[in-house]
Amino acid sequence: MNFKTLNERILSKNRTKKIISVAGAENDHIIEACFKAYNEKIADFILIGDKQKIISTLKNLNYSPDTFEIINCTDEKQKAAMACKLFSEKKADLVMKGSVSTGTLLKEVLNDSYGLKGNGFLSHMACIEFEDRLLGITDGGLNISPTLEEKVKIVQNSIDFYIKLGVDKPKVALTCALEVPNPKMPATIDAAIIAKMADRQDIKGGVVDGPFAFDNAVSKEAARIKKIDSPVAGSADIIVAPDIEAANISAKAIIYTSHPKNGGVIIGSTSPVILLSRADDSETKFNSIVLALNVLD
Amino acid sequence: MNFKTLNERILSKNRTKKIISVAGAENDHIIEACFKAYNEKIADFILIGDKQKIISTLKNLNYSPDTFEIINCTDEKQKAAMACKLFSEKKADLVMKGSVSTGTLLKEVLNDSYGLKGNGFLSHMACIEFEDRLLGITDGGLNISPTLEEKVKIVQNSIDFYIKLGVDKPKVALTCALEVPNPKMPATIDAAIIAKMADRQDIKGGVVDGPFAFDNAVSKEAARIKKIDSPVAGSADIIVAPDIEAANISAKAIIYTSHPKNGGVIIGSTSPVILLSRADDSETKFNSIVLALNVLD
Numbered sequence: 001m002n003f004k005t006l007n008e009r010i011l012s013k014n015r016t017k018k019i020i021s022v023a024g025a026e027n028d029h030i031i032e033a034c035f036k037a038y039n040e041k042i043a044d045f046i047l048i049g050d051k052q053k054i055i056s057t058l059k060n061l062n063y064s065p066d067t068f069e070i071i072n073c074t075d076e077k078q079k080a081a082m083a084c085k086l087f088s089e090k091k092a093d094l095v096m097k098g099s100v101s102t103g104t105l106l107k108e109v110l111n112d113s114y115g116l117k118g119n120g121f122l123s124h125m126a127c128i129e130f131e132d133r134l135l136g137i138t139d140g141g142l143n144i145s146p147t148l149e150e151k152v153k154i155v156q157n158s159i160d161f162y163i164k165l166g167v168d169k170p171k172v173a174l175t176c177a178l179e180v181p182n183p184k185m186p187a188t189i190d191a192a193i194i195a196k197m198a199d200r201q202d203i204k205g206g207v208v209d210g211p212f213a214f215d216n217a218v219s220k221e222a223a224r225i226k227k228i229d230s231p232v233a234g235s236a237d238i239i240v241a242p243d244i245e246a247a248n249i250s251a252k253a254i255i256y257t258s259h260p261k262n263g264g265v266i267i268g269s270t271s272p273v274i275l276l277s278r279a280d281d282s283e284t285k286f287n288s289i290v291l292a293l294n295v296l297d
Numbered sequence: 298m299n300f301k302t303l304n305e306r307i308l309s310k311n312r313t314k315k316i317i318s319v320a321g322a323e324n325d326h327i328i329e330a331c332f333k334a335y336n337e338k339i340a341d342f343i344l345i346g347d348k349q350k351i352i353s354t355l356k357n358l359n360y361s362p363d364t365f366e367i368i369n370c371t372d373e374k375q376k377a378a379m380a381c382k383l384f385s386e387k388k389a390d391l392v393m394k395g396s397v398s399t400g401t402l403l404k405e406v407l408n409d410s411y412g413l414k415g416n417g418f419l420s421h422m423a424c425i426e427f428e429d430r431l432l433g434i435t436d437g438g439l440n441i442s443p444t445l446e447e448k449v450k451i452v453q454n455s456i457d458f459y460i461k462l463g464v465d466k467p468k469v470a471l472t473c474a475l476e477v478p479n480p481k482m483p484a485t486i487d488a489a490i491i492a493k494m495a496d497r498q499d500i501k502g503g504v505v506d507g508p509f510a511f512d513n514a515v516s517k518e519a520a521r522i523k524k525i526d527s528p529v530a531g532s533a534d535i536i537v538a539p540d541i542e543a544a545n546i547s548a549k550a551i552i553y554t555s556h557p558k559n560g561g562v563i564i565g566s567t568s569p570v571i572l573l574s575r576a577d578d579s580e581t582k583f584n585s586i587v588l589a590l591n592v593l594d
Contacts (some may be wrong), residue, residue, distance in 0.1 A: 097348040130554055140474060177437060177545035185441055187542050214549035215576055221578040222553070239546075243486050246542040248474035252511035256519070257427055258555035279512055279519040288517055 140247030174210025437544030471507025560584030
């Protein structure tokens, strides 16, 4: 599984083209990503924002200003609310963050009246092309210092998302600084507890184990040397890090040193929210759209 | 600066060959790394451990059993103590972890009677070849959840080490999940405080700034997009992570996805302690020896 196969899968489904509402579209890179998805015939867009600015951005990029529906809106909160309202009215299938802040958008996503909230617990998932799979890293974008209960929800969200992406029983590695439970290191203790909760079916649909270090989570050779006997060892689909710093720094460490294809979305909501970083290139923004489209029915 | 240039620098110094005492040498990979360093004429070794086992390991690898001095010792604690005692008696210039556990060795390193303790605060430094430099990541090996005061010591240790490696004013990025101080994220607050402490000369010899996300610490383009004006932005020599999980997972994430040359040592002691992981390949073990030899006078 990689972004190319995910992109092809969307087209092969031969369904009605999905519509994405963009909260704040007055930005070159965002409009470029929208156009790429539009040209590849995988999605259509409703652009929300300052109509004059959006039209001039489109013209500057030599795109036709009447390709997309544009909804004029200059207030930050209103842009976010409108994007979610289009979802609730079934005029859009997905919501995408444009120039509005993450906080402003998520507040609307969590507003009960739009039906986007889902199970009520959102988490961030970064997906990185690695060997023959999309390695997931979570949660480097939303939950700062998750409790044990919140980590369990992060794990369940990640499994549900990967099953929708097409992975039958996703392998989840609860990753720490080392692979043995150590009472001095709370992250290893949480990992051991969560692994046992998964054994007892408190977490469903995946194969969950930990603690692992990153090396023995993804490298069979490292797992062999450390003598770790686990179906997850050396072949994890998803890395669950103990907190936002470990997940965020390690995902960016991979992205900025080996430059793999990658994308990211907010999961746990009824449909994923496409959450782009200002520093993402347009390909990464496009990949995030591909990820989200793939998990729609 | 890379491992090749560091290796050449050792030879160009044309000094007496340094001697390394190995705590527990009954292991194929360790002996291979020692032999590589011996053959490249950068170091000599005193092997401490079960003499019969060491000799049979040497013979199995087709090495002459009388190349190195071997000190017979079968007790774990005694192996570690002997390695440090050789340092205190000036019979060895460096101590290297062999098969003994990290905890056992560090207990002896911290024993006042051997003079290895240095300023008394030890930290771990991983160095990874990245672009035209050795990117340092600390502390993923020793200090689990450092306090603000301990983070300051980790930063100072890292600067002192990089200056000895030959970097004039090392650039240190205090790295978090994002680049703005956020009261909800203690790591960003610590980073802001430490950056200001460095401005006030509580930390000396380097250029220290933060908070950074990993992307804007190492990528000038990401720093430009995020509008970060700092001499460290986009060109950090050293990544200081907020805790052991963030440092350990991110260093291994780089190593196990892009496979750069790398090595690691314990710093803050009078001379660095060469600390090898069982999962390290023999090249990584050799690079760790090169790192340590480079900072000796």
